[in-house]
Amino acid sequence: MRTLGRAALWVVFGLFFLFPLYAMADFSTRNLIQGGRTGAAWANLFTDEALYQAIITSLLLSLLTVVAMLVVLVPTMIWVRLRTPWARGLVEFLCLLPLTIPALVIVVGLKNVYLWVTYLLGESALTLTFVYVVLVLPFAYRALDAALSAIDLQTLAEAARSLGAGWTTTIVRVVVPNIASGVLSAAFISVAVVLGEYTIASLSGFETLQVQIVLIGKSDGPTSVAASLAVLLFGFVLLLVLSLLSRRRRRT
Amino acid sequence: MTTGGSARSSTGVGVDLDDLTRVYGTVKALDGLTLHIEPGEFVALLGPSGCGKTTALRILAGLDEATSGTVSVGGRDVTSVPANKRDMGMVFQAYSLFPHLTALQNVEFGLKVRGRERAKRTARATEMLDLVGLSAHLNKYAAEMSGGQQQRVALARALAIQPSVLLLDEPLSALDAKVRTQLRDEIRRVQLEVGTTTVFVTHDQEEALAVADRVGVMSAGRLEQLAPPAQVYADPATPFVAEFVGLNNKVPADVASGRARLLGTEVATLDGSIASGAGTALLRPESVTVTADPAGTSTVKSVAFLGPISRVYVALVDGAVIDAQLSSAQARVFEPGAAVTVGVEQTRVLVVPG
Amino acid sequence: MLFRRLRDSIPLLPFFAVVAIFLIVPTVTVLIGAVYDEGGFSLARVQALFTETALSALSKSVLLSGSTALLGAIFGALLAWLIVTRPPESLVRRTVLSLCSVLAQFGGVALAFAFLATIGLNGVLTLWVQEYLGANLAGSGWLYGLPGLILVYTYFQIPLMVIVFLPALEGLREQWREAAISLGASTWQYWREVAVPLLTPAFLGSALLLFANAFAAYATAAALVSQGSPIVPLLIRSALTSEVVLGQSGFAYALALEMIVVVAVVMVAYNLLVRRTARWLR
Numbered sequence: 025m026r027t028l029g030r031a032a033l034w035v036v037f038g039l040f041f042l043f044p045l046y047a048m049a050d051f052s053t054r055n056l057i058q059g060g061r062t063g064a065a066w067a068n069l070f071t072d073e074a075l076y077q078a079i080i081t082s083l084l085l086s087l088l089t090v091v092a093m094l095v096v097l098v099p100t101m102i103w104v105r106l107r108t109p110w111a112r113g114l115v116e117f118l119c120l121l122p123l124t125i126p127a128l129v130i131v132v133g134l135k136n137v138y139l140w141v142t143y144l145l146g147e148s149a150l151t152l153t154f155v156y157v158v159l160v161l162p163f164a165y166r167a168l169d170a171a172l173s174a175i176d177l178q179t180l181a182e183a184a185r186s187l188g189a190g191w192t193t194t195i196v197r198v199v200v201p202n203i204a205s206g207v208l209s210a211a212f213i214s215v216a217v218v219l220g221e222y223t224i225a226s227l228s229g230f231e232t233l234q235v236q237i238v239l240i241g242k243s244d245g246p247t248s249v250a251a252s253l254a255v256l257l258f259g260f261v262l263l264l265v266l267s268l269l270s271r272r273r274r275r276t
Numbered sequence: 277m278t279t280g281g282s283a284r285s286s287t288g289v290g291v292d293l294d295d296l297t298r299v300y301g302t303v304k305a306l307d308g309l310t311l312h313i314e315p316g317e318f319v320a321l322l323g324p325s326g327c328g329k330t331t332a333l334r335i336l337a338g339l340d341e342a343t344s345g346t347v348s349v350g351g352r353d354v355t356s357v358p359a360n361k362r363d364m365g366m367v368f369q370a371y372s373l374f375p376h377l378t379a380l381q382n383v384e385f386g387l388k389v390r391g392r393e394r395a396k397r398t399a400r401a402t403e404m405l406d407l408v409g410l411s412a413h414l415n416k417y418a419a420e421m422s423g424g425q426q427q428r429v430a431l432a433r434a435l436a437i438q439p440s441v442l443l444l445d446e447p448l449s450a451l452d453a454k455v456r457t458q459l460r461d462e463i464r465r466v467q468l469e470v471g472t473t474t475v476f477v478t479h480d481q482e483e484a485l486a487v488a489d490r491v492g493v494m495s496a497g498r499l500e501q502l503a504p505p506a507q508v509y510a511d512p513a514t515p516f517v518a519e520f521v522g523l524n525n526k527v528p529a530d531v532a533s534g535r536a537r538l539l540g541t542e543v544a545t546l547d548g549s550i551a552s553g554a555g556t557a558l559l560r561p562e563s564v565t566v567t568a569d570p571a572g573t574s575t576v577k578s579v580a581f582l583g584p585i586s587r588v589y590v591a592l593v594d595g596a597v598i599d600a601q602l603s604s605a606q607a608r609v610f611e612p613g614a615a616v617t618v619g620v621e622q623t624r625v626l627v628v629p630g
Numbered sequence: 631m632l633f634r635r636l637r638d639s640i641p642l643l644p645f646f647a648v649v650a651i652f653l654i655v656p657t658v659t660v661l662i663g664a665v666y667d668e669g670g671f672s673l674a675r676v677q678a679l680f681t682e683t684a685l686s687a688l689s690k691s692v693l694l695s696g697s698t699a700l701l702g703a704i705f706g707a708l709l710a711w712l713i714v715t716r717p718p719e720s721l722v723r724r725t726v727l728s729l730c731s732v733l734a735q736f737g738g739v740a741l742a743f744a745f746l747a748t749i750g751l752n753g754v755l756t757l758w759v760q761e762y763l764g765a766n767l768a769g770s771g772w773l774y775g776l777p778g779l780i781l782v783y784t785y786f787q788i789p790l791m792v793i794v795f796l797p798a799l800e801g802l803r804e805q806w807r808e809a810a811i812s813l814g815a816s817t818w819q820y821w822r823e824v825a826v827p828l829l830t831p832a833f834l835g836s837a838l839l840l841f842a843n844a845f846a847a848y849a850t851a852a853a854l855v856s857q858g859s860p861i862v863p864l865l866i867r868s869a870l871t872s873e874v875v876l877g878q879s880g881f882a883y884a885l886a887l888e889m890i891v892v893v894a895v896v897m898v899a900y901n902l903l904v905r906r907t908a909r910w911l912r
Contacts, residue, residue: 044744047754051747100645126846133656220736222849252740263728366812386813
């Protein structure tokens with residue numbers, strides 16, 4: 025009896041959540057003129073110049089953000105644990121602060137900062153990297169913190185240093201391989217955040233993927249829906265792969 | 277701690293497990309377990325991980341269902357009675373105290389769900405906490421107590437409802453060694469005072485031998501032997517029991533007409549030994565004698581000082597090392613490399629094939 | 631001592647710099663901008679928060695956040711319970727959790743389009759209902775107003791609840807249930823005396839998190855609602871992009887301040903509740 029009720033609940037939830045996704049697939053492949061299916065909207069992902077550019081921009085942006093995040097955060101977290109433990113509370117607070125300060129608020133106050141940024145680095149959308157690093161801090165911090173807590177960092181670092189390794193070597197060749205799962209987790213989640221980010225990009229006037237999707241949506245529904253579904257599926261696959269990888273790692 | 281059979285309280289009830297089998301897919305956790313427990317008796321179920329002792333306990337508690345067989349308490353068949361109606365008190369290995377309740381409220385829990393009046397509940401709970409020596413900790417939460425204290429509260433909680441049977445699932449395994457010894461004696465003391473029939477599951481043989489009226493040694497879902505501790509130790513019924521309980525040396529022996537010849541001596545065999553031919557004798561360290569002998573063929577390898585006793589490791593002529601237990605005063609004379617002769621005291625040994 | 635600490639902190643500079651420039655400075659800019667205008671310290675901008683437009687947007691934001699937090703909390707807790715009863719390594723569980731992650735945190739714009747495709751004017755469901763039941767599901771375009779926002783927000787609030795609440799459910803040890811049962815409690819009594827008291831702080835805390843999440847959300851609303859500013863985030867959008875009235879960007883500062891205050895208060899309450907739970911349900 026209980027199993028029946030549970031199964032029914034699964035079905036209800038399944039319908040509620042999967043139906044809109046199915047609708048997206050249906051909507052984006054509908055041939056409005058002749059009826060039947062067409063891949064035209066999906067083809068636009070590659071053929072529509074503006075959209076294609078936006079996709080490339082966003083992918084580049086996510087790559088840059090991951091690299092920047094790792095370069096800034098990994099050494100910082102290691103250093104805090106090893107040399108400046110008194111700063112740990114502060115670093116954790118700052119990393120979780122973006123959860124409390126809405127992206128909308130950041131973008132409102134970003135104008136002055138961005139005057140300098142565009143002056144120094146130009147007007148490319150890739151300058152969003154720095155802000156995005158801030159946005160992904162909470163997620164990346166949690167993933168890296170969990171991984172760092174699972175190893176004996178002190179001993180590893182001391183062993184490496186006593187064998188003559190400098191700090192860079194220690195971090196890159198000794199510590200990072202041991203927190204690989206945390207690094208991967210932080211990276212994947214960061215990619216998902218950047219690909220889905222709209223607030224700051226749109227209100228700052230940059231044309232990333234999400235901005236472009238909304239822009240196109242006003243005139244070409246199916247293409248926007250196709251692009252949205254593509255992003256959702258991509259993000260889903262990323263996170264599912266991450267979840268399966270972390271299971272495998274736990275076994276070893 | 278033994279009681280002497282007649283001192284058992286009459287407040288307890290008898291427990292019968294009859295041909296219990298429990299199968300999970302292809303794994304047989306219990307294979308026809310049959311066990312009778314006297315009213316007021318303290319029985320320890322002893323065995324390695326996976327032997328089925330916890331499964332048996334959980335089936336008795338009603339937290340698990342047997343594939344076949346019956347469970348009877350006080351003569352009544354309770355096999356299909358749900359766990360919350362079985363009137364048993366259970367102490368788990370760890371973390372079973374409700375974290376959001378104080379010690380007092382935890383102990384009152386069983387009484388609360390039975391609808392007892394508040395004043396009576398509190399009085400009884402206070403009495404129980406006093407019985408386990410925690411009167412000063414009534415209003416503490418689990419997080420504020422040590423592991424030993426938590427288990428005492430768990431014991432008080434289980435006894436507060438005056439259960440017909442008390443079940444303990446490795447209650448000491450998660451505790452420090454010293455606390456373990458203190459608490460096991462405490463549990464026995466309380467049990468003797470209250471007189472409840474008790475089943476205690478453990479993988480630690482010292483624990484089982486120290487507190488139980490009878491010890492049930494289990495292996496692979498079956499009961500190997502159920503007997504008072506001294507008997508299980510001195511008269512093991514099967515090779516498994518002989519090997520699991522206490523330490524053993526494995527020495528080649530020859531059996532003929534109820535006598536075994538080993539280490540140059542002849543001793544009687546235990547029931548269950550092979551009837552004749554060559555086999556391996558299971559010899560306890562305290563039954564091995566070591567004598568200084570310049571002409572001896574055995575050599576002392578090392579001596580481990582353990583306080584009142586010492587272990588002397590001796591290499592025999594064929595290279596095998598046996599372990600002899602001597603009082604430290606006797607062992608003092610032996611240096612590594614000394615030539616000695618080993619022998620066997622007059623005791624009965626179990627000789628197994630191989 | 632202080633000198634040594636400062637010297638040891640040098641490797642931490644890149645991190646502090648990024649956080650300072652791209653998080654602290656904008657926030658402080660907002661805080662200051664809300665109480666300073668061209669003429670110096672002034673509460674004029676803050677006062678604008680009490681105009682009818684602003685108050686109406688605030689009340690609608692609160693309504694949106696509150697209702698979706700409640701719906702998300704209840705159904706999310708239910709879904710989380712369904713998930714937790716499945717074995718931890720099961721594929722179903724991992725798939726569902728990955729989907730929840732995507733929908734909850736990274737789906738903003740995409741979800742707007744998902745519902746457009748479902749119950750928009752040409753949505754799949756709209757057309758089905760029209761064809762088989764002859765009713766107009768999209769109606770007057772309710773998807774693009776507050777009711778639509780409530781529906782779409784709930785769609786990502788439920789998965790967020792699952793992610794935030796699942797650890798609490800997992801922290802509910804099986805020993806407690808077994809102990810309760812062996813002491814004579816019925817399932818109902820176990821829930822009432824043990825499970826519910828233990829889960830309540832986590833449940834309420836998660837609901838608060840959902841509230842803050844909805845209040846601060848922008849992308850979905852921006853994608854769905856192209857005209858009008860029914861809620862605070864959209865009011866900020868119009869203040870930033872408006873070319874009409876002078877001092878509108880100042881208004882944005884005040885609104886952003888309002889948003890910080892609301893979210894901060896809720897998050898502080900969340901932290902207080904969650905700290906209590908962490909002790910019990912580790």
